[in-house]
Amino acid sequence: MEPVTAFAPATVSNVGCGFDVLGFALHEPGDAVTAAFAGGAGVRIDDIVGDDGRLPRDARKNTAGVAAQTLLDAVGDRRGVALTIRKGLPLSSGLGGSAASAVAAAFAVNALVGAGASLETLMACAFEGERIGAGSAHGDNIAPAVYGGFVLVRVPNPPDVVRLPVPAGLTAVVVHPDLEIETARARALLGSEVPLGDAIRQWANLGALVDALHRGDFDLLARAIEDTIAEPRRAPLVPGLAAIKRAAIDAGALGSGLSGSGPSLFALCRGIETARRVARAMTAAIVEHIGGRAPDVYVSPIAPTGARILSPAGPKGPAVQV
Amino acid sequence: MEPVTAFAPATVSNVGCGFDVLGFALHEPGDAVTAAFAGGAGVRIDDIVGDDGRLPRDARKNTAGVAAQTLLDAVGDRRGVALTIRKGLPLSSGLGGSAASAVAAAFAVNALVGAGASLETLMACAFEGERIGAGSAHGDNIAPAVYGGFVLVRVPNPPDVVRLPVPAGLTAVVVHPDLEIETARARALLGSEVPLGDAIRQWANLGALVDALHRGDFDLLARAIEDTIAEPRRAPLVPGLAAIKRAAIDAGALGSGLSGSGPSLFALCRGIETARRVARAMTAAIVEHIGGRAPDVYVSPIAPTGARILSPAGPKGPAVQV
Numbered sequence: 185m186e187p188v189t190a191f192a193p194a195t196v197s198n199v200g201c202g203f204d205v206l207g208f209a210l211h212e213p214g215d216a217v218t219a220a221f222a223g224g225a226g227v228r229i230d231d232i233v234g235d236d237g238r239l240p241r242d243a244r245k246n247t248a249g250v251a252a253q254t255l256l257d258a259v260g261d262r263r264g265v266a267l268t269i270r271k272g273l274p275l276s277s278g279l280g281g282s283a284a285s286a287v288a289a290a291f292a293v294n295a296l297v298g299a300g301a302s303l304e305t306l307m308a309c310a311f312e313g314e315r316i317g318a319g320s321a322h323g324d325n326i327a328p329a330v331y332g333g334f335v336l337v338r339v340p341n342p343p344d345v346v347r348l349p350v351p352a353g354l355t356a357v358v359v360h361p362d363l364e365i366e367t368a369r370a371r372a373l374l375g376s377e378v379p380l381g382d383a384i385r386q387w388a389n390l391g392a393l394v395d396a397l398h399r400g401d402f403d404l405l406a407r408a409i410e411d412t413i414a415e416p417r418r419a420p421l422v423p424g425l426a427a428i429k430r431a432a433i434d435a436g437a438l439g440s441g442l443s444g445s446g447p448s449l450f451a452l453c454r455g456i457e458t459a460r461r462v463a464r465a466m467t468a469a470i471v472e473h474i475g476g477r478a479p480d481v482y483v484s485p486i487a488p489t490g491a492r493i494l495s496p497a498g499p500k501g502p503a504v505q506v
Numbered sequence: 507m508e509p510v511t512a513f514a515p516a517t518v519s520n521v522g523c524g525f526d527v528l529g530f531a532l533h534e535p536g537d538a539v540t541a542a543f544a545g546g547a548g549v550r551i552d553d554i555v556g557d558d559g560r561l562p563r564d565a566r567k568n569t570a571g572v573a574a575q576t577l578l579d580a581v582g583d584r585r586g587v588a589l590t591i592r593k594g595l596p597l598s599s600g601l602g603g604s605a606a607s608a609v610a611a612a613f614a615v616n617a618l619v620g621a622g623a624s625l626e627t628l629m630a631c632a633f634e635g636e637r638i639g640a641g642s643a644h645g646d647n648i649a650p651a652v653y654g655g656f657v658l659v660r661v662p663n664p665p666d667v668v669r670l671p672v673p674a675g676l677t678a679v680v681v682h683p684d685l686e687i688e689t690a691r692a693r694a695l696l697g698s699e700v701p702l703g704d705a706i707r708q709w710a711n712l713g714a715l716v717d718a719l720h721r722g723d724f725d726l727l728a729r730a731i732e733d734t735i736a737e738p739r740r741a742p743l744v745p746g747l748a749a750i751k752r753a754a755i756d757a758g759a760l761g762s763g764l765s766g767s768g769p770s771l772f773a774l775c776r777g778i779e780t781a782r783r784v785a786r787a788m789t790a791a792i793v794e795h796i797g798g799r800a801p802d803v804y805v806s807p808i809a810p811t812g813a814r815i816l817s818p819a820g821p822k823g824p825a826v827q828v
Contacts, residue, residue, distance in 0.1 A: 375702070
């Protein structure tokens with residue numbers, strides 16, 4: 185059996201008012217994981233490329249390793265599997281890198297051993313990978329990396345995922361400034377309680393956002409996307425956050441905010457032309473307010489599909505039940 | 507100009523996970539308000555029928571009176587108007603009685619003076635009536651009483667109301683036990699802060715509920731309707747609340763909960779036959795756990811329209827811009 189390589193894309197989680205529950209997939213960049221049969225039992229990590237040596241090589245502490253082992257356990261396969269992880273996503277960027285590695289690993293091992301696991305099972309395995317490997321998991325990066333598109337995670341595990349419609353023309357901009365934010369630090373800023381009034385505004389907005397996606401109502405989407413909970417408390421982590429968001433809106437974005445816990449920012453736009461203009465405006469604002477190396481910029485329609493098998497090509501992959 | 511009588515229906519607000527933002531209209535019962543020109547300037551209340559003398563006769567302190575005066579002020583009409591209010595809704599029942607009176611008054615006065623105000627303006631006037639007359643307002647009773655159907659109030663004032671689709675067959679049961687709960691007391695139980703985790707579950711559920719209404723996905727609706735915020739804290743106000751809800755679910759309801767701040771309970775059901783069975787089961791559980799006089803029971807499809815002009819009939823009413 186030849187090795188199997190799977191790819192899982194970058195994802196934007198939180199998405200304004202959808203803190204911890206909403207996410208969407210980009211076409212690229214993403215992480216790729218190659219799985220091959222190896223001697224012994226269980227999962228080992230042969231190599232990680234692109235992390236500057238910072239991610240754990242111990243499979244029991246690595247999101248991809250845990251996801252792979254969880255899948256093998258779930259399907260009762262005791263063969264040894266070696267993983268090679270190619271990080272296309274920068275660490276601590278807010279682009280769902282730990283989720284992408286976990287999802288790609290689950291997809292690759294699923295195809296390697298011919299388990300034919302459902303997307304729901306693959307999501308549960310990747311969720312476990314992120315929970316152990318990253319210390320916490322919320323599902324709003326995992327779910328879009330698995331299913332693609334724009335998703336709402338009603339319950340992360342066992343997964344109850346709602347695949348939302350994506351209006352024609354809805355286009356994402358993601359810019360990654362030269363900053364790192366640890367998810368744990370960003371989460372600590374939130375505290376354990378929130379004002380009831382802020383929470384009510386958040387769920388009113390989220391309900392309206394879901395309606396807007398169903399109707400293709402871009403005006404309502406623009407009004408509803410505001411985050412009253414997380415972003416106001418996390419704003420100090422990203423210098424010039426308000427100015428960068430303002431630049432996006434002034435250039436025509438429907439809405440903008442932190443991707444995950446940042447430092448990347450996303451914007452949602454109507455059409456690719458507007459998205460390119462928004463990307464330029466956000467880049468300029470980031471250069472002014474954050475500096476450092478030039479930000480990475482991605483402009484893409486929301487990707488309708490998530491993870492996929494890159495090789496071997498052909499009918500074998502993606503070997504999942506949809 | 508002959509007097510104008512308008513009717514506004516009972517409404518169920520909160521609706522599980524939609525605390526303060528979600529509501530739907532019943533066909534009946536409701537309140538009726540008659541408006542007639544009178545001497546002097548401003549609004550006076552001639553009579554209130556069906557309140558056992560408990561509602562304020564001072565128009566400046568009455569939800570209907572304030573709503574009527576706010577509309578006259580908004581359209582710059584200084585004529586004197588006398589109101590007669592017929593309460594079809596019991597007081598402090600959780601059926602949106604103060605909203606119904608305010609909405610009916612706004613509709614009646616709008617038609618009487620020929621103002622042709624928009625539904626948005628009528629909602630804003632009724633909102634002001636409830637705010638002054640009832641001490642606080644949230645819009646999730648006002649909006650369905652104005653627009654009908656199933657609505658989400660993104661912002662109550664100035665109103666940003668999302669009219670949600672109602673799947674064919676979705677049927678409401680409302681039972682009003684022999685209890686009174688003051689809205690202010692029910693609200694005090696909530697406190698001013700809520701656990702972030704509970705709030706996240708609430709907005710995940712609300713987003714899923716909106717999706718379920720769009721898709722007509724009754725299974726998702728049933729999973730998503732759970733209220734993690736208000737009802738757990740208000741449960742002590744209604745003896746046997748958990749048992750009454752359990753009876754509804756066991757009889758086939760998709761979900762059940764307090765209507766507004768109670769004591770009325772609602773259930774949502776698929777089809778009228780199930781709804782009738784659920785109504786009987788809830789009634790039996792209420793007799794067992796609450797006692798008192800037999801509960802009032804309403805079984806009705808969600809009403810697609812809200813307030814309307816009852817008389818004079820004909821092209822003059824409803825004299826509103828839709």
